[in-house]
Amino acid sequence: MSTYTSATDADRRAMLDEIGAMSIEQLFADIPGALRLDRPLALPAGMAEQEVYEHLKELAARNVSAEDEVSFLGAGMYDHYVPSLVDTLLSRSEFLTPYTPYQPEISQGGLQVMFEYQTAISELTGLPVSNASVYEGPSAVGAAAYLAKLANGRPRVLASRGVHPHSRETLTTLARGYGQTVEELPLAGGATDLDALVAALGDDVSAVVLQQPNFLGTVEDVAALTAAAKAVGAVVICACDPIPLGILEPPGAQGVDICVGEGQTLGNRLDYGGPSFGFFAASQEHLRRMPGRIAGQTVDVDSKRGYVLTLQTREQHIRREKATSNICTAQALNALAGVVYLGWLGRQGLVELGELLLRRTAYARETLCALDGVEPLHEQPVVREFALRLPGVDVDAVVERLAAEGINAGYRLGRTYPEYADGLLVALTERRTRAQIDRFGEALGSALAAERGAAPAGVGA
Amino acid sequence: MSATAPRPAASAPGAGGSAISAADDTLTIYERSQPGRRAFVAPVLDVPERPLDELLPARFQRTRAAQLPEVSEPELIRHYHRLSKRNFDLDTGFYPLGSCTMKHNPKLHERVAALPGNARLHPLQDVKRAQGALELMWNLQESLGEIAGLPHVSLQPSAGSHGELAGVLLTRAYHEDRGEHRTKVLTPDTAHGTNPATVTMAGYEVVKVGTNADGGVDVDDLRAKADEQVACLMLTNPSTLGLFDPNIAEIAEIVHGVGATLYYDGANLNAIMGITRPGDMGFDIVHFNLHKSFTQPHGGGGPGAGPIAVSERIEPYLPRPQVVRRDGASGGPEFDLDEDRPKSIGKLRGFQGNYGVFVRSYAYIRSLGSEGLREASEVAVLNANYLLALLKREGIAEYLPVAYDRVCMHEFVLSGAPMKRELGIRTLDLAKRLLDFGVHPPTVYFPLLVDEALLIEPTETETKETLDRFAEIVAAILREAVDDPEIARNAPYSTPVRRLDEARAAKTPVLRQPL
Numbered sequence: 001m002s003t004y005t006s007a008t009d010a011d012r013r014a015m016l017d018e019i020g021a022m023s024i025e026q027l028f029a030d031i032p033g034a035l036r037l038d039r040p041l042a043l044p045a046g047m048a049e050q051e052v053y054e055h056l057k058e059l060a061a062r063n064v065s066a067e068d069e070v071s072f073l074g075a076g077m078y079d080h081y082v083p084s085l086v087d088t089l090l091s092r093s094e095f096l097t098p099y100t101p102y103q104p105e106i107s108q109g110g111l112q113v114m115f116e117y118q119t120a121i122s123e124l125t126g127l128p129v130s131n132a133s134v135y136e137g138p139s140a141v142g143a144a145a146y147l148a149k150l151a152n153g154r155p156r157v158l159a160s161r162g163v164h165p166h167s168r169e170t171l172t173t174l175a176r177g178y179g180q181t182v183e184e185l186p187l188a189g190g191a192t193d194l195d196a197l198v199a200a201l202g203d204d205v206s207a208v209v210l211q212q213p214n215f216l217g218t219v220e221d222v223a224a225l226t227a228a229a230k231a232v233g234a235v236v237i238c239a240c241d242p243i244p245l246g247i248l249e250p251p252g253a254q255g256v257d258i259c260v261g262e263g264q265t266l267g268n269r270l271d272y273g274g275p276s277f278g279f280f281a282a283s284q285e286h287l288r289r290m291p292g293r294i295a296g297q298t299v300d301v302d303s304k305r306g307y308v309l310t311l312q313t314r315e316q317h318i319r320r321e322k323a324t325s326n327i328c329t330a331q332a333l334n335a336l337a338g339v340v341y342l343g344w345l346g347r348q349g350l351v352e353l354g355e356l357l358l359r360r361t362a363y364a365r366e367t368l369c370a371l372d373g374v375e376p377l378h379e380q381p382v383v384r385e386f387a388l389r390l391p392g393v394d395v396d397a398v399v400e401r402l403a404a405e406g407i408n409a410g411y412r413l414g415r416t417y418p419e420y421a422d423g424l425l426v427a428l429t430e431r432r433t434r435a436q437i438d439r440f441g442e443a444l445g446s447a448l449a450a451e452r453g454a455a456p457a458g459v460g461a
Numbered sequence: 462m463s464a465t466a467p468r469p470a471a472s473a474p475g476a477g478g479s480a481i482s483a484a485d486d487t488l489t490i491y492e493r494s495q496p497g498r499r500a501f502v503a504p505v506l507d508v509p510e511r512p513l514d515e516l517l518p519a520r521f522q523r524t525r526a527a528q529l530p531e532v533s534e535p536e537l538i539r540h541y542h543r544l545s546k547r548n549f550d551l552d553t554g555f556y557p558l559g560s561c562t563m564k565h566n567p568k569l570h571e572r573v574a575a576l577p578g579n580a581r582l583h584p585l586q587d588v589k590r591a592q593g594a595l596e597l598m599w600n601l602q603e604s605l606g607e608i609a610g611l612p613h614v615s616l617q618p619s620a621g622s623h624g625e626l627a628g629v630l631l632t633r634a635y636h637e638d639r640g641e642h643r644t645k646v647l648t649p650d651t652a653h654g655t656n657p658a659t660v661t662m663a664g665y666e667v668v669k670v671g672t673n674a675d676g677g678v679d680v681d682d683l684r685a686k687a688d689e690q691v692a693c694l695m696l697t698n699p700s701t702l703g704l705f706d707p708n709i710a711e712i713a714e715i716v717h718g719v720g721a722t723l724y725y726d727g728a729n730l731n732a733i734m735g736i737t738r739p740g741d742m743g744f745d746i747v748h749f750n751l752h753k754s755f756t757q758p759h760g761g762g763g764p765g766a767g768p769i770a771v772s773e774r775i776e777p778y779l780p781r782p783q784v785v786r787r788d789g790a791s792g793g794p795e796f797d798l799d800e801d802r803p804k805s806i807g808k809l810r811g812f813q814g815n816y817g818v819f820v821r822s823y824a825y826i827r828s829l830g831s832e833g834l835r836e837a838s839e840v841a842v843l844n845a846n847y848l849l850a851l852l853k854r855e856g857i858a859e860y861l862p863v864a865y866d867r868v869c870m871h872e873f874v875l876s877g878a879p880m881k882r883e884l885g886i887r888t889l890d891l892a893k894r895l896l897d898f899g900v901h902p903p904t905v906y907f908p909l910l911v912d913e914a915l916l917i918e919p920t921e922t923e924t925k926e927t928l929d930r931f932a933e934i935v936a937a938i939l940r941e942a943v944d945d946p947e948i949a950r951n952a953p954y955s956t957p958v959r960r961l962d963e964a965r966a967a968k969t970p971v972l973r974q975p976l
Contacts, residue, residue: 003833004565005840006924015847015925024839027846027868030705031737041735042607046830049569056824060578062593064586067577075585076811085500085534087575089541097551097566099558099901100762105956106549106896110761113544116490119973123527129972133763135619138811146662166811173780173807177630177663219521247513249523262811271574272594273584273812274619275764287970293762298966301951305487306958310966316622316658317907321667326658328622333760336541343490343537347529349501355513356503362516363508381517403590411585434507 002046066270069403070436072364074385074427075215075411076137076164077264077273080243081431083344086267086337095336100293100329104308105300110332111307114295117339124245124342125259126252127281132293133335134327137262138167140278141239142174143291143325144258145207147282148235149178150289150324154206158234160185160192160225162214165416167239171209180206190218190378190387198228205234212240212251216378216413216425217385219244223254230255242266242279244383246345247354258282267341268334277331277338288314291325293332353430357384360437361428367441368426373448377413377423385427387413387420393451395422401447407440466897466955486547486957490540491974494530500537528976547957548761549901555927557848559872559904559916560653560701562731562753564837567828570756570821579820584812588797594816595796598784601823602768608730608834609747609770610740615779616768617814621728622655624748624767625695627780629663630806631746631771632693632722634778638804641720643692649678651702651908653726656695665692672910676865677706680715687719697726698742699733701908701916702865703845703872713743722746722775730754731920732842732871735835745772751815755822766818777804782813840921841871844928848919849873851932860884860939864911871920877913884942886949888913891938893960894952898934 007015012024021027028036047055066079073079089095094109101107114132121130134140145157157180159168172182185200185208186193192210201208208229213219226236238251240261251259264276282290288311296310316323345353365386369376377387390398395412402409413423428437513522532540549556556563574580582594602614618624629646636643645668646660657667668686671679678696687694694716699705706712716723725739725747731754739747751757752765759765771779782798789795798813829837849869852861860880863873877888892902892915904916919928942949953959 002567002828003836003840003921004567005837005921007840007843007921011925012843015843018850019843019846020850021846021868024843027842028705028736029868030707030870031733032707032710035710035737035741037610037736037738037741041831041834043604043831043834044827046833047827049828052824052827053569053573055827056573056597056820057576059593059597060573060576062596063578063582064590065578065581066583067581071583073583073585077584079581079583083500085538088538089545091571092542092545093552094545094548094550095761096571096758098548098761099556099561099563099759102904103549103892103896103902104961105893105953105958106901107547107761108957109544109547112487112489112547113541113761115973119489119491119976120527120529122973123529123976135623135763136810139619139623139809164811166808169781169808170810173630173809174626174662176806177626177633179664219517221521223520245523246527247517247523249521250527269580269817270583271580272582272586272591272816274810274815275766275817277763287972294970294972296966297971298962300958300961302959304958306961308961308963308966310963310970310972313967316654318654319658320654321657321661323654323658323661326622326626326655326662327620328655329620329763329765331760331764332762333758334764336761339490340537340541343530343532343540344500344534345529346499346501346531347494347526348499348531349503350529351523351526352501352503356506358513358516359506359508359511362511381521383517399587403587408583408586430504433504437508 069406069408071408072410072426072440073408075425076166076262077270078427078429079270079431080265080429082267082269085344086340089340090333090337095333101309104306108306111295113336113339115297115307117335118295120339120342121279121281124242124250125281126250127259128284129287130279130281131290132295132330134278134280134292135331136274136276136278137239138164138170140260140280141167141209141237142171143280144237144260145171145175145180145209146178147258147286147289148207149180151235151286152206154204155180156205157182157207157209158185158200158205159209160211160214161187162192162216162218162220163209163211163239164215190216190380191220192225194224194228197225201229201232203232205232207235207237209237212238212248213244213383216387217382218378218380219248219383222251222256226255244354246350247358257286263334263338266338268337275331275334277334289324290314292327293330356430357428360432361386363434364426364428364437367437368444371441371445371448377420385425388424388426389422390424391422393448395424398447398451401450402443405443407443486543489974490530490532491976493532493536493540496531498531498533500532500534554899555923555931556901557903557917557919558901559918560728562918562920564756564920565922566756566758567825570824573824574817574820592796595784597823598819599786599796601819602784604826605749605768606770608734610738611747611770611772613776613779614768614770615783616819617780617809618767618769619810619815620765621748621750621767622659623809624769625655625659626663627769627809628724628746628748629659629693631775631778633663634806635722635775636692644690646692647686647694649696650910651700652695653701653728656726676700676702676704677708678712680708680711683712684715687715689719691719691721693722693724695724695726697729699729699870702874703869704865704867705870709742728753729871732838734838735831736838745775751818751822756825757818757821764815764818766815778806780809781805781807837921844919844921844923845869845871845873848917848928848932851928852935856936857939872916872918874908874911875915876911877915881913885946886942888915890949890952894938894949896953897955900931900934
């Protein structure tokens with residue numbers, strides 16, 4: 001057992017003498033006897049470091065990770081390669097262990113990282129102001145809708161059914177607190193239905209929420225949707241996967257007011273869903289309603305350039321109940337991974353990565369859709385992810401057969417979209433080679449044939 | 462950390478030394494960029510090179526590339542390595558930042574979090590193939606529930622503030638399920654700023670409750686304000702003054718008497734692990750800060766995690782999904798993610814929460830075990846009382862008296878008001894002068910109800926010698942100020958930059974590099 005403490009018996013005696021107490025027990029005298037725990041906590045006894053390591057290693061070995069299989073699973077988090085230099089830099093205790101930079105004189109490293117990160121996010125999204133990051137993607141969508149409420153006070157939020165199901169559900173949870181209702185906009189042919197949006201719009205709509213590319217992989221016509229929403233003065237929120245933004249027109253250039261998203265794809269591990277970071281960028285007019293930390297450039301008393309946390313009058317520790325958000329922290333370490341990763345890719349690399357994904361995804365889509373028993377779920381343009389249908393078979397059983405071959409076939413859309421019960425969402429990263437795609441195609445073909453042969457009538461209906 | 466520090470008379474260089482390297486130190490990555498440089502080498506294109514316009518309509522294509530930096534790998538490493546040296550950190554020195562529990566971050570935790578079975582596990586992996594992760598989460602839930610004295614845990618919230626929001630939304634769901642519509646939430650005037658901010662976001666009105674002469678909740682004020690419109694009282698115990706409120710049972714009775722819930726802000730849990738439990742005090746909902754008591758490194762401001770534990774009556778409303786344990790077909794336990802929770806408040810974020818944080822906190826709990834957790838709290842309280850005793854000595858106490866002269870828990874509050882009056886230096890000046898001695902200052906100007914406050918939390922992982930030296934440094938700064946208050950007023954002298962113009966930063970915001 002370790003407690004990472006150093007108080008010896010001699011220390012304890014000397015310290016208690018200085019305090020003027022007889023025992024440590026006496027220091028807890030304010031806690032009424034009836035409230036004391038009169039037994040040890042019912043937890044296992046402590047262990048030595050190597051024993052804890054073995055236990056954790058044994059648990060981790062019972063997971064099948066992207067290290068163990070060829071994975072086409074995405075749906076919000078993606079198995080991109082994380083370059084070694086990210087690990088090296090994040091393990092430096094100067095980045096790993098400090099608190100929020102409340103003392104800027106001894107936190108210039110972290111503050112400058114935030115400033116550089118904000119610059120990168122602003123460039124990616126085409127919006128002038130970014131904060132220093134928020135928790136993660138779906139809650140960033142909820143935070144954006146709260147900003148819209150602060151901006152216009154209107155009661156309705158319209159969210160496309162192409163927005164990640166977790167984002168929509170998070171939005172609904174949070175909106176119930178701050179008093180907005182969330183309505184869903186249907187998809188038509190895999191993309192947000194513009195006519196349905198126009199029909200639903202009115203001057204009581206606070207915000208319209210889109211996702212680019214949407215959950216089914218579709219590149220949405222963000223400019224057209226945004227123009228319609230802004231005609232009634234709604235705030236347009238677009239959740240983005242940052243990697244495709246290397247080749248897609250940035251939301252800011254299409255009139256979007258707030259661009260948020262899940263930052264995991266930028267140099268962060270999968271980590272079974274977190275920690276990662278959410279990014280949050282907005283147009284200038286919303287700057288003083290932004291949630292979270294923002295770093296700003298200034299000078300010190302010697303006129304040297306430096307950085308501080310700024311615009312803090314928005315924040316909870318100053319404004320308390322009048323704050324623009326209750327958020328108290330950024331995801332500084334994860335955002336550092338993001339900005340280091342973007343620096344590693346560089347101006348050309350981000351474009352090259354996007355183009356590579358575009359071409360490999362097109363190849364994968366054609367390869368799989370050419371198989372007997374596979375149909376495209378939609379024909380829309382895609383960058384890194386696409387949706388298929390496997391009509392007439394039990395998708396779960398097909399996915400299981402592929403898992404037995406060491407291939408993770410993707411996300412079963414029936415988990416969250418009952419209307420696509422036979423749907424499969426397939427994702428690519430730069431780690432998925434043509435050879436792996438070909439192997440996936442062969443295995444899927446065999447699995448479908450086997451499943452059709454094995455399936456009694458009616459299965460999969 | 463020594464009891465001497467650079468004086469203004471001495472040369473006061475930046476961290477760099479010569480003017481050339483000092484200027485170089487402050488370049489941004491964008492200012493180091495040169496067209497054509499790169500670190501990334503794209504994987505070979507092994508599929509047909511189809512024209513882009515065939516795959517993506519031209520109107521969707523980006524016309525101006527994002528102006529990311531163009532640098533080589535060595536330059537990239539050197540840049541961020543250099544920046545790291547402009548940060549103070551926990552492995553460098555003492556960090557007595559009250560309310561933040563800056564305890565040692567064990568290095569084992571980074572190793573186990575990085576195991577590929579954790580680091581490369583996809584959050585939507587079939588639960589059959591994520592049994593190790595789910596068992597870890599289950600075990601952590603059980604442990605946190607035992608520590609809190611409340612049976613049901615959700616690991617989902619991403620931070621303390623997020624846990625608070627979960628707690629207030631749970632309260633709303635609980636009342637609405639009973640057909641009650643309440644409008645107010647009570648918070649003490651000593652509360653963390655996140656408490657009132659959360660209340661507003663959750664759609665309630667904040668009503669403040671006063672503090673009595675002993676630093677506890679003013680029970681009469683509470684009784685006067687507790688009515689049928691009150692949904693919840695949010696409380697930290699020990700409070701942000703570092704004091705345990707002995708009236709907690711009566712407070713719980715008043716709150717429950719009007720049908721409200723009692724919420725525990727777990728920021729100060731480090732004082733009481735294994736000694737007393739929020740559930741036994743009558744709390745309905747507790748949040749934990751895994752980055753405080755449970756050693757997740759703070760990362761320069763995130764990530765953290767803010768799991769919640771709740772009582773039986775709140776359980777139906779917990780966020781989706783919940784990790785559950787069932788008896789498996791083979792006789793052993795099987796773990797699952799339960800999405801089928803009809804009364805749930807829903808999701809607070811994507812996926813299952815900050816799993817990488819759970820791994821670290823679970824490793825910590827398994828390292829310490831039952832006895833170790835109790836010992837950690839005991840030593841945290843011993844260290845705080847010892848440091849308080851040292852700071853009550855002559856030469857310090859007349860300038861920095863303790864705000865509430867009682868036995869403290871894991872932290873305590875001093876007031877710099879006499880120092881300001883007698884010596885003409887403010888708490889801020891003392892904090893800035895501490896930087897020259899290689900110490901991170903305490904939390905300053907919080908809690909709000911103590912004038913010129915310093916909130917000091919040494920944690921259990923500091924040695925007696927470190928505490929002795931800190932007291933010596935404070936005494937030295939005060940002695941120095943008796944002679945010449947200008948020294949503290951103009952501090953620091955030894956840091957990469959000195960006092961920064963925050964007003965200018967807010968008035969004319971420069972929030973990104975112009976490119």
